[in-house]
Amino acid sequence: MESIMDAFNNSENAEPQPEVVKTKPSLFIRAGRGRTGGSTGLDLVIQRARFQGRRVKPLDGDRRSRTLSTLYPSADEFGDPIEDGASFPVSDELPDIKEWLKGEFDEMVGEGVSRALDLSGGDRVMQEFVRDLALNEFCLHHGITPTVALFLGPDIEDFRHATEILKSGEFPAERTILVLNEGVIRHGQTTEGAFLPIMMTREFDALTDAGVRTSFLRRLSCMSVLRERGVGFYEAAAGRTDKAGLKSSPTLAFMVKTWLAAFERDLDEGKVADWLP
């Protein structure tokens, strides 16, 4: 925690920290039902890695929302390519998606650059692909540990869906994180009301006893402001100016800074910080 809070001191001049430990690329897959805040969570994971000086390329397999493609365009306004911009399949056809994933995984091994894959609603695609390629074994062979993050909102169906995926055994699930996302709970609903029904099931105990880990993502009330202004979490926390030249207000910067610090604390406590790219 101290380290991340320290990172915001002298925030005007905050620069990405040099990579120290990680050398092997990692594959971070967001799966599960839609509307659970997974794309935003994946965006946070990507921003965190980049802030800490590690390269991550977003792979946008969420064919409906295309969130990552919007947040991380692959070309600038002049059509020049942007390094580590998001890539996406040429069409929604299954063979194209498989081909796209195959190409990206080949590049990941060749370049040594981590990938963050958004697969909301694309579990079937992944299951087929995993079966075809033996993805887990492929990754392990190349020294890559795949991590799957299943985001959970307040709907018990989110959890039911996650357990079905994991029970199937067709996902590369040696490292799986269940993310309890407070950011998507309904207006008027308490955090307990949203997550106690999930946490008090035997499936939850069974999963966590079997090695699945958990993360709690707090609600950030100014999330929509950041989105509207197109400013990143770490830039806002550091009080930097956005694209329109507006500087984050002290309250906004403090809120984001506190939120990021709580996120880091939770990653440490849940022992999943090293699982992220």
Next chain:
Amino acid sequence: MANRKRGTKAILKTIERSEQRSSLFWWMVENHDDILAAANGKRILWQPFCAKAAADGLTDTKGQPACERAAREAWQQARKYVSEMKAKAAAKAPRPVHPSRIDKNWRPANAPPPTNQLVPAAAGSHSLQELMPAIRKNPADKDDGYDPKARKASLLRLIAERSGH
């Protein structure tokens, strides 16, 4: 319609309640549990009780206000009567239940849950590994000191705190 039902019930009650019993006795039977709770294991002070009962029109078998001794005896009989009625009710065979009335989630005792349903943490006796046989653990994470139970306890504290407790 409702009035007729109430009238029938009252008539049946008079048949059921023998005139050999006093109105005080039946009042005690009806309020048996409340009297026990109010007494809270202590002796009942019969003198003020009798005064209050008389004021409310509760009488002995002769229609007279009950004296302390009569009230105490009526209470003993009422307790015995309630105890017998409860024993009878417990001994009665359960009413047959039509299959269409059985809850869809009903399962025989000790049966493992169906795999597509979530199970409350307190239920069942099957092992957790049986529920999640497909989960694999990365060998590198075995010795990092992660304790799922401590983590769950911490998360429960956090969500309680976030809910204003």
